[in-house]
Amino acid sequence: MINQLSWKIGGQQGEGVESTDRIFSTALNRLGYYLYGYRHFSSRIKGGHTNNKIRISTKPIRAISDDLDILVAFDQESIDLNARELRDSGVIVADAKFNPTVPEGVNARLFAVPITAIAEELGTSLMKNMVASGASWALLGLPMEVFNKAVEEEFGRKGPAVVEKNIQAVASGAQFILDQAGGPLDQFKLEPADGKQKLFMIGNDAIGLGAVAAGCRFMPAYPITPASEIMEYLIKTLPKFGGTVIQTEDEIAACTMAIGANYGGVRALTASAGPGLSLMMEAIGLAGMTETPVVIVDTQRGGPSTGLPTKQEQSDILAMIHGTHGEIPKIVISPSTVEECFYDTVEAFNLAEKYQCPVIIVTDLQLSLGKQSAEQLDFNRVVIDRGQLVGDVQAREDGSLFKRYEFTEDGISPRVLPGQKNGIHHVTGVEHAEDGRPSESPVNRRKMMDKRMDKLKQVKVTNPILVDAPHEEPDLLIIGMGSTGGTIDEARQRLADENIKTNHVTVRLMHPFPAEELRPYMDKAKKVVVVENNATAQLASLIKLNLPHTAEKIHNHLKYNGNPFLPSEIYNECKGMFVWQH
Numbered sequence: 001m002i003n004q005l006s007w008k009i010g011g012q013q014g015e016g017v018e019s020t021d022r023i024f025s026t027a028l029n030r031l032g033y034y035l036y037g038y039r040h041f042s043s044r045i046k047g048g049h050t051n052n053k054i055r056i057s058t059k060p061i062r063a064i065s066d067d068l069d070i071l072v073a074f075d076q077e078s079i080d081l082n083a084r085e086l087r088d089s090g091v092i093v094a095d096a097k098f099n100p101t102v103p104e105g106v107n108a109r110l111f112a113v114p115i116t117a118i119a120e121e122l123g124t125s126l127m128k129n130m131v132a133s134g135a136s137w138a139l140l141g142l143p144m145e146v147f148n149k150a151v152e153e154e155f156g157r158k159g160p161a162v163v164e165k166n167i168q169a170v171a172s173g174a175q176f177i178l179d180q181a182g183g184p185l186d187q188f189k190l191e192p193a194d195g196k197q198k199l200f201m202i203g204n205d206a207i208g209l210g211a212v213a214a215g216c217r218f219m220p221a222y223p224i225t226p227a228s229e230i231m232e233y234l235i236k237t238l239p240k241f242g243g244t245v246i247q248t249e250d251e252i253a254a255c256t257m258a259i260g261a262n263y264g265g266v267r268a269l270t271a272s273a274g275p276g277l278s279l280m281m282e283a284i285g286l287a288g289m290t291e292t293p294v295v296i297v298d299t300q301r302g303g304p305s306t307g308l309p310t311k312q313e314q315s316d317i318l319a320m321i322h323g324t325h326g327e328i329p330k331i332v333i334s335p336s337t338v339e340e341c342f343y344d345t346v347e348a349f350n351l352a353e354k355y356q357c358p359v360i361i362v363t364d365l366q367l368s369l370g371k372q373s374a375e376q377l378d379f380n381r382v383v384i385d386r387g388q389l390v391g392d393v394q395a396r397e398d399g400s401l402f403k404r405y406e407f408t409e410d411g412i413s414p415r416v417l418p419g420q421k422n423g424i425h426h427v428t429g430v431e432h433a434e435d436g437r438p439s440e441s442p443v444n445r446r447k448m449m450d451k452r453m454d455k456l457k458q459v460k461v462t463n464p465i466l467v468d469a470p471h472e473e474p475d476l477l478i479i480g481m482g483s484t485g486g487t488i489d490e491a492r493q494r495l496a497d498e499n500i501k502t503n504h505v506t507v508r509l510m511h512p513f514p515a516e517e518l519r520p521y522m523d524k525a526k527k528v529v530v531v532e533n534n535a536t537a538q539l540a541s542l543i544k545l546n547l548p549h550t551a552e553k554i555h556n557h558l559k560y561n562g563n564p565f566l567p568s569e570i571y572n573e574c575k576g577m578f579v580w581q582h
Contacts (some may be wrong), residue, residue: 094112
């Protein structure tokens with residue numbers, strides 16, 4: 001028996017690849033397995049090769065695998081593009097309709113199943129995805145009733161007749177391949193899962209859920225890959241709590257609406273990707289100048305311009321920190337797991353109101369859209385902190401305006417909601433005095449700039465870095481961000497077998513940068529590898545800027561071809577640095 005395997009399905013976009021993956025992985029989740037998925041899809045509605053890869057394990061996993069056990073192919077292109085990932089003696093389940101062939105040099109067993117023909121016999125070729133999924137499920141020898149339950153959940157809204165037809169399609173696919181293979185294949189027999197209930201979700205859904213838990217009740221947004229799922233989740237969810245989502249005409253409107261809602265006292269967020277964030281920059285500056293809280297999500301993708309809208313990248317970091325004209329306080333946080341996406345979103349709203357500034361949550365496409373197992377969320381950890389939001393304002397005998405931007409010891413001024421008695425004040429995007437009236441006084445300008453920027457000196461964020469440092473004097477410190485954490489840890493396990501001692505730090509607070517927290521781990525390491533999905537080593541540049549004495553020991557490991565890192569890539573890069581020792 002084995003404790004993990006990888007399964008992939010490929011075909012043309014729009015022919016059921018995603019629904020097949022969804023049902024297959026849902027059934028595995030019901031059995032209690034840990035799952036980690038990756039979607040490779042084209043930037044078009046229909047057509048173009050797409051594939052979904054699921055890694056299945058009896059233990060927690062946070063990375064896609066280097067190799068593949070089972071490939072389900074709806075066309076020859078899926079075989080040609082993906083078959084070389086197969087382990088020796090891997091299996092291809094392919095539609096007999098296109099006369100599938102195994103590429104030269106690939107040692108795989110081919111099962112040509114009349115997938116389309118079986119579906120057409122049952123009434124429609126649309127059910128070919130159910131035939132294919134039934135065939136591959138049968139090879140694992142897992143309980144069919146669990147799979148059928150997942151089918152029922154997927155198609156139940158369409159009525160019992162549709163459910164029954166799809167279950168027949170699953171059974172027909174399963175029976176055909178079992179007859180060909182002589183029963184389930186022993187090489188794919190998985191050890192039993194722990195049976196514990198687990199969440200199975202994408203990072204975008206976790207962000208949406210976190211927003212609801214944080215008290216967010218308004219989301220203005222414009223659809224864009226890979227952020228749209230946040231909007232789609234909240235469209236369904238917010239109305240249940242008295243909230244709403246508005247699809248705006250563009251990202252400029254989305255950001256200014258979110259700022260206006262927060263000014264009015266309603267917690268609001270917007271979400272986009274790199275192109276949309278570029279359009280929001282002027283509005284983000286407005287939030288900084290007016291000290292209005294706002295939460296913005298940037299789901300990074302391949303750039304620049306339209307770039308690679310459906311592919312992995314981590315190249316917006318410096319833009320999020322330095323993109324606005326002029327200088328404002330802002331907080332940029334980078335979750336690295338689905339669970340962190342939830343908790344960090346709650347914290348982002350609290351930080352925005354506590355420090356009265358924009359807070360940007362930066363994810364990447366793999367974390368945003370890669371579906372994965374997650375532990376049950378602890379809603380007792382959700383605490384709402386609205387900062388210096390004052391309820392009662394004393395009348396001023398001289399009739400002066402409320403000092404919304406009052407100079408205080410910590411730089412954080414009292415904040416009121418519009419219409420509050422005795423709280424009237426000016427709000428403007430130009431420089432202003434304590435009551436909000438425009439002011440061009442050099443003395444006032446310097447004091448206001450210092451007041452705003454000094455807030456960053458006191459920012460406290462939960463776990464600005466995540467540390468796994470078992471070695472007092474490691475040979476190598478590996479640093480990453482976002483979705484790279486689990487991949488780095490797998491590479492470290494292999495490096496340990498080579499007697500290379502490694503520590504691992506995931507940077508979660510991008511701005512203000514946690515230099516002092518990172519310093520001791522940088523100082524102890526002989527060498528440092530910074531792993532990131534961009535071409536210009538943006539995370540490494542932040543480290544060098546804030547800890548310049550460490551620059552000479554930093555080695556960059558960059559990947560910017562649109563795909564996430566594989567464990568073997570990080571292992572090989574790091575091992576190559578120590579060849580001289582062997």
